Amino acid sequence: MGHVCSVTHKDYNSDNIYTWCTNCGNYGIHGALKNALVEECIKPTDIVLCFDIGCNGNGSDKIGGYRAHTLHGRVIPFAMGAAIANPNVHVVASAGDGATLGEGINHLIHAIRSDVNITFILHNNCNYGLTTGQASPTTPMGVEMNSTPGVVEIPPINVAQLALSLNPSFYARSFSGNVKQLTQLIRLGIHHNGFSLVEVLQDCPTYNEATPHNWYLERIYDITSVNDYSINNLEMAREATADLSGHIATGLLYKNGLDQGFRKSVATLDHAPIEIKDLLDEFK
Numbered sequence: 001m002g003h004v005c006s007v008t009h010k011d012y013n014s015d016n017i018y019t020w021c022t023n024c025g026n027y028g029i030h031g032a033l034k035n036a037l038v039e040e041c042i043k044p045t046d047i048v049l050c051f052d053i054g055c056n057g058n059g060s061d062k063i064g065g066y067r068a069h070t071l072h073g074r075v076i077p078f079a080m081g082a083a084i085a086n087p088n089v090h091v092v093a094s095a096g097d098g099a100t101l102g103e104g105i106n107h108l109i110h111a112i113r114s115d116v117n118i119t120f121i122l123h124n125n126c127n128y129g130l131t132t133g134q135a136s137p138t139t140p141m142g143v144e145m146n147s148t149p150g151v152v153e154i155p156p157i158n159v160a161q162l163a164l165s166l167n168p169s170f171y172a173r174s175f176s177g178n179v180k181q182l183t184q185l186i187r188l189g190i191h192h193n194g195f196s197l198v199e200v201l202q203d204c205p206t207y208n209e210a211t212p213h214n215w216y217l218e219r220i221y222d223i224t225s226v227n228d229y230s231i232n233n234l235e236m237a238r239e240a241t242a243d244l245s246g247h248i249a250t251g252l253l254y255k256n257g258l259d260q261g262f263r264k265s266v267a268t269l270d271h272a273p274i275e276i277k278d279l280l281d282e283f284k
Contacts, residue, residue, distance in 0.1 A: 009035075009038055012034045012065065013063075020058060024203070028182065029182065032179045040190055047090045048092070049068070050093040051069050051070065051093075052075035052099045053071065054099055055123070055130045056094045056095060056096050056121075057130075073100070076120065077111075078093075079093035079118045082118075083116055091117070094121045095121075095123065096128070097122065098134075101137035109162075120197050123202055127145060133204075140211070145208075160173060160199065160241030161238065161242065169195060170194060171237065171255075172189065172251065173201065174199075174200050174251070175200070175250055176200055177217065203215075219248045220248045223249045240253060
């Protein structure tokens with residue numbers, strides 16, 4: 001008989017009340033993350049869930065498991081440290097477009113380069129939602145946002161193009177309204193041996209009127225509908241992800257196929273316990 005998974009959604013439920021705005025894309029992302037963990041039969045004791053500051057971080061106490069609510073723009077190095085310290089646990093980190101591409105863009109770049117084995121979910125709603133709709137590095141040009149004089153005059157950062165310029169080992173993109181697709185992409189990211197970047201395009205119903213839910217529905221398509229598309233072809237991925245306004249590709253868009261993540265080298269290290277009491281005492 002096959003192994004029967006004992007993990008259910010109840011294991012990841014929380015008694016805390018959700019505080020996101022009605023119709024926020026975070027509900028879909030949160031649901032997809034729970035679905036992925038249950039479908040992968042990952043126990044809450046075998047996962048470290050790391051959250052940044054922002055609307056995504058408000059999900060940190062709405063899910064079971066070991067969780068950390070970290071500093072703004074600094075969730076990636078925290079998650080990397082957790083993965084290096086214990087390669088036997090799964091590490092999933094989440095952050096918004098502001099924290100990731102504003103305060104923490106350096107961490108994203110070097111995490112892709114070093115290929116540490118974590119799954120990173122980038123919530124991209126094209127604004128700083130928690131601080132009432134300030135323009136972020138992904139806000140489209142010509143859009144009027146709170147705290148921005150006039151309209152945004154700087155071209156937005158294309159997350160895919162930035163990531164692909166660094167020759168990542170895994171890049172996927174989904175939409176918060178497509179929970180089924182996002183669930184499977186998170187699962188693929190968890191299985192990937194290296195840094196798996198899952199960008200999620202999401203609606204911010206309160207502050208971002210430029211890209212509402214229906215705007216995405218009219219423009220997104222699944223890359224699996226493209227004949228002869230190869231997820232191992234970097235140039236194809238760059239071409240497919242160039243358009244952010246008319247024809248937006250989603251799905252697993254690039255995987256290098258080498259499976260040479262940092263985790264392999266870390267796993268060979270001697271992880272003998274290191275006593276740090278003297279160091280901690282020095283800083284008391």
